[in-house]
Amino acid sequence: MTGVRDDGQSMDVAAVEDLRVRYIRLYGGAIYDVLDEMGYPNQVLATDLVPIEPGSVVVGPAFTIQGVSDPMGDEELSQRRIRLFSEMRYPCVDVRDCGFDVRVAHYGEMNATLGVKHGAVGAIVDGGVRDVRLLREMGFPVFARYRSPVEAKKRWSYYRWQVPITLRGAMSATVTVHPGDFMFADQDGVLAIPKALTVAVLEAAERLAGLENSARTEFAENPDTEAVYQKYGRL
Numbered sequence: 001m002t003g004v005r006d007d008g009q010s011m012d013v014a015a016v017e018d019l020r021v022r023y024i025r026l027y028g029g030a031i032y033d034v035l036d037e038m039g040y041p042n043q044v045l046a047t048d049l050v051p052i053e054p055g056s057v058v059v060g061p062a063f064t065i066q067g068v069s070d071p072m073g074d075e076e077l078s079q080r081r082i083r084l085f086s087e088m089r090y091p092c093v094d095v096r097d098c099g100f101d102v103r104v105a106h107y108g109e110m111n112a113t114l115g116v117k118h119g120a121v122g123a124i125v126d127g128g129v130r131d132v133r134l135l136r137e138m139g140f141p142v143f144a145r146y147r148s149p150v151e152a153k154k155r156w157s158y159y160r161w162q163v164p165i166t167l168r169g170a171m172s173a174t175v176t177v178h179p180g181d182f183m184f185a186d187q188d189g190v191l192a193i194p195k196a197l198t199v200a201v202l203e204a205a206e207r208l209a210g211l212e213n214s215a216r217t218e219f220a221e222n223p224d225t226e227a228v229y230q231k232y233g234r235l
Helices: 013-024 028-037 075-086 109-118 132-138 195-221 225-232
Strands: 058-069 092-097 105-107 120-129 142-147 156-161 165-168 174-177 182-186 189-193
Touching (some): 013 058, 013 182, 028 189, 028 195, 058 120, 058 165, 075 109, 075 156, 092 105, 105 142, 120 182
Antiparallel strands (some): 165 174, 182 189
């Protein structure tokens, strides 16, 4: 079986699932620290991208979508939706560049229903979301900027997908996300891990998390706090 396609390549589902399971055990702070040390401090998306359900975690390779303003309701653009979802593969994350639009809902329950059918495990939307109650009942994790009941049809539409997209950043004005980049979103925020660094970042973050666990134990048990601090440094 294959996973998310990227420029004609495929990913083994079992391998991606293993990466997802290991990443889910981690937390955004540790992953960011590793990216920062590797020279990638600007991989954090805007801080107002938050989960519709507290405690949600979204992890997996990006299926990128770029949208545009569509005030005429172009039928050709509208039909792209069906083709778009049919190209998703499990376990992908629907990542949407909404063109900095702040009016409409760019994601809703029907999007999630189609996404789940074709393999999406979550969505990260640099824009608006609606049908929040239904999405919560589905248990489908979504991170978004805001909520709006406004229908996107004849106001905004899909344009391209599986291309590099531009999302708003936290440490930089924008962050470019490529198809297959590994997305990690939890209560700390949303990070885009460059595809080529997926394994290296994971392994380094696991080591860091292990050191932090050891430090917590020693801080709790050793009365000499300064000695423990000197041992673990910035931890």
